[in-house]
Amino acid sequence: MVFGQIVIGPAGSGKTTYCNGMSQFLNLIGRKTAVINLDPANDNLPYECAVNIEDLIKLEDVMSQYDLGPNGGLVYCMDYLEKNIDWLQDKLRPLIKDHYLLFDFPGQVELFTLHSNAKNVILEMANKWDFRLTAVHLVDAHLCSDPGKYVSALLVSLSTMLHLELPHINVLSKIDLIESYGKLDFNLEFYTDVQDLSYLQEYLDRDPRSAKYRKLTKELCEVVEDYGLVSFTTLNIQDKESVMDLLKIIDKSNGYVFRGIEGNINEFNKLAAAPTKWDYDRYPFIFLVFLHIVICVSMLAYRC
Numbered sequence: 001m002v003f004g005q006i007v008i009g010p011a012g013s014g015k016t017t018y019c020n021g022m023s024q025f026l027n028l029i030g031r032k033t034a035v036i037n038l039d040p041a042n043d044n045l046p047y048e049c050a051v052n053i054e055d056l057i058k059l060e061d062v063m064s065q066y067d068l069g070p071n072g073g074l075v076y077c078m079d080y081l082e083k084n085i086d087w088l089q090d091k092l093r094p095l096i097k098d099h100y101l102l103f104d105f106p107g108q109v110e111l112f113t114l115h116s117n118a119k120n121v122i123l124e125m126a127n128k129w130d131f132r133l134t135a136v137h138l139v140d141a142h143l144c145s146d147p148g149k150y151v152s153a154l155l156v157s158l159s160t161m162l163h164l165e166l167p168h169i170n171v172l173s174k175i176d177l178i179e180s181y182g183k184l185d186f187n188l189e190f191y192t193d194v195q196d197l198s199y200l201q202e203y204l205d206r207d208p209r210s211a212k213y214r215k216l217t218k219e220l221c222e223v224v225e226d227y228g229l230v231s232f233t234t235l236n237i238q239d240k241e242s243v244m245d246l247l248k249i250i251d252k253s254n255g256y257v258f259r260g261i262e263g264n265i266n267e268f269n270k271l272a273a274a275p276t277k278w279d280y281d282r283y284p285f286i287f288l289v290f291l292h293i294v295i296c297v298s299m300l301a302y303r304c
């Protein structure tokens with residue numbers, strides 16, 4: 001079974017950095033990982049990519065040939081990828097035997113809230129090729145420092161969840177920088193848990209621009225609350241603990257933790273209900289078990 005992550009989020013939210021950091025972490029814990037770059041606008045990739053959309057289509061060529069700007073060019077590239085999905089399938093074939101997959105997507109939010117091209121590529125992988133994928137939606141934590149921007153982040157997260165229909169984790173990225181934006185109006189849990197957005201109103205009213213759209217913003221917040229789908233986890237990609245905590249959530253969401261226990265309902269229930277023992281934690285554990293066995297065997301040998 002093939003498992004992986006669809007890494008999405010607005011421009012500059014940290015997708016490429018995330019793919020680089022997460023692939024390093026996965027390789028470190030012994031999980032063979034391939035990164036697939038599906039963003040034709042990504043220059044100077046920090047990771048070694050196993051598949052690159054640049055080999056199929058180049059954004060500059062599209063822009064000059066069809067006289068398009070970067071956004072129109074990207075929509076064209078995604079349409080082209082959808083039409084040439086066989087190219088992607090051929091490129092992935094050698095990897096899917098034993099690799100975990102990370103897909104680095106473009107940052108244009110309209111591709112994941114409006115157009116169907118990227119969605120169709122993802123659904124082809126999830127439904128027809130039976131890949132177990134989780135959408136990891138990165139949102140810059142900076143948006144929490146302004147109540148109006150935070151409402152936008154909530155809306156884009158909800159629209160993306162509804163559009164893609166995949167297991168979905170919203171992530172406040174670059175959380176290490178949050179204190180540099182000044183004191184937040186609420187504690188961090190308020191922003192991650194998305195429990196009672198009515199508290200935002202007072203802060204929205206302080207800004208004359210948001211006060212003007214008071215009723216609209218209030219209704220939009222109610223929509224977000226009524227769906228009850230959006231919440232966030234946080235990430236500092238440079239911090240191993242933070243990456244590990246996120247990976248645990250992702251692995252539960254796409255079923256990675258349940259691999260290899262098909263048909264064993266007891267094992268399944270145990271894993272679903274309990275905090276999972278992790279590959280990352282398991283290495284010291286295995287070492288301790290090994291040490292214990294060595295000590296027992298030497299003691300037995302000594303007694304004999």
Ligand SMILES: Nc1nc2c(ncn2[C@@H]2O[C@H](COP(=O)(O)OP(=O)(O)OP(=O)(O)O)[C@@H](O)[C@H]2O)c(=O)[nH]1
Pocket residue numbers: 009010011012013014015016017018039041042106107108173174175176177235236237238
């Ligand atoms: N401090 C900090 N900086 C980060 C983190 N993640 C990403 N960055 C920085 O944010 C900037 C944008 O990161 P990218 O990974 O290029 O973002 P992206 O989402 O791939 O951007 P596009 O491909 O243009 O949509 C870079 O300067 C990164 O170094 C993080 O966790 N902490």
Ligand SMILES: [Mg+2]
Pocket residue numbers: 015016017039042
């Ligand atoms: Mg990028």
